Amino acid sequence: MTGDADTDGMFGDGGDSARAAEYVLGLLPEAEAGAFAARIVAEPALAAEVAFWQSRLSALDAEFEPAAPPARTYAAIERRLFGARQSPLNVNRLWGSLGLWRGLAAAGLAVALLAVGIGVVAPDIWHGTSDLPRLVASLQADGSDVRFVAVYDPSRAELALAGLSGSTNDQSDFELWFIEKDKKPVSLGLVAAAERTIVGLTPEARRALAEGALLAITREQKGGSPDGAPHGPLVAAGQPVQI
């Protein structure tokens, strides 16, 4: 036995076992660790050795002292994963900010006209066969990058929506709701993020819109809310104004 105690090869399996422990401990230099990781995937016996060390060393985990992370951490995690700030749909708060929206009605109209002008909302929605006034809503929310324009044509009993910004992913969908004062939100179904969606309206929905219901969009799980109530965060909302 030489004085050089490099154990590779000298002790056969001892070399690999020590290396597996070094791997778990994070002591291998980056290139070596990468090469070792490749071996682990290819060699079940080595994988078992790593599992052994990880399992036994994890008994030391008790020595990590827990410490509460800052309160804002979870919201930050959700932002990283899911995008926009996550405020749950609060119907009372929504109605409470109505005064602000009435002031923004003109701005909303301008957005809507722009949307028509750039072809996002089809002009024929605006030139229907009836003289009934149309309702237009610009949908948005604080802390959210989602913007929609909604145009309601009473003669067709249809709501045309166009997403101007914001997106979903393979884990989420946008769901549209109308909300009457002091009533629960009622789903109008899913709306597409970057295209035009035409939503057919029930008589009840038509009546509600004519009487000043709000429109709101939440980000729900893929396929929409499973039970007809909003669960995801509010991403856009607005009150239709007559034009």
Place this chain on the structure above:
Amino acid sequence: MATADIASLIARTALKDRAAFSALYQLTSAKLFGVCLRILRERSEAEDAVQEIYVKVWQRADRFAAGPYSPMSWLIAVARNHCLDRLRGRRAPAADLDAAYDIPDEGPTPEQTTLGSETARSIEGCLETLETARADAVRGAYLDGQSYAELAETHNVPLNTMRTWLRRSLIKLKECLSQ
């Protein structure tokens, strides 16, 4: 906190259940943040790291099978490895290192692999059979994320000596743990 609860929350997180992910965070974030604080030693770095770790947990929850690891030790391993990567300034390649932890154990399994086996010698007991400085070095690597260079400096020996000491200590530990 019941192990079965955490395992089931991880499984539901793998199915993209956000309520389960939130509950998992509530139950485990203090421990994982503690890991970050200890290894990174700097609060704002630890805050960044813990967020990145939970992003990884969300993305990789499907890799946690009811395999050789307890759910808490899997989470802590994700946290430790992430902190080590930050410490060493590593970028993308390190992500693949974690993949090696997820390979199900198909080869010859030492009986001591199963957590909770009462017949297995404990790491604490076996560490006590080593010289104090050697045991401290093992702890320093696992708990503080010290590199060989840092360990050598802490113990005031040349780098190669520390490597030799530690490898010999690991072999002794293996013998002790295998009894």
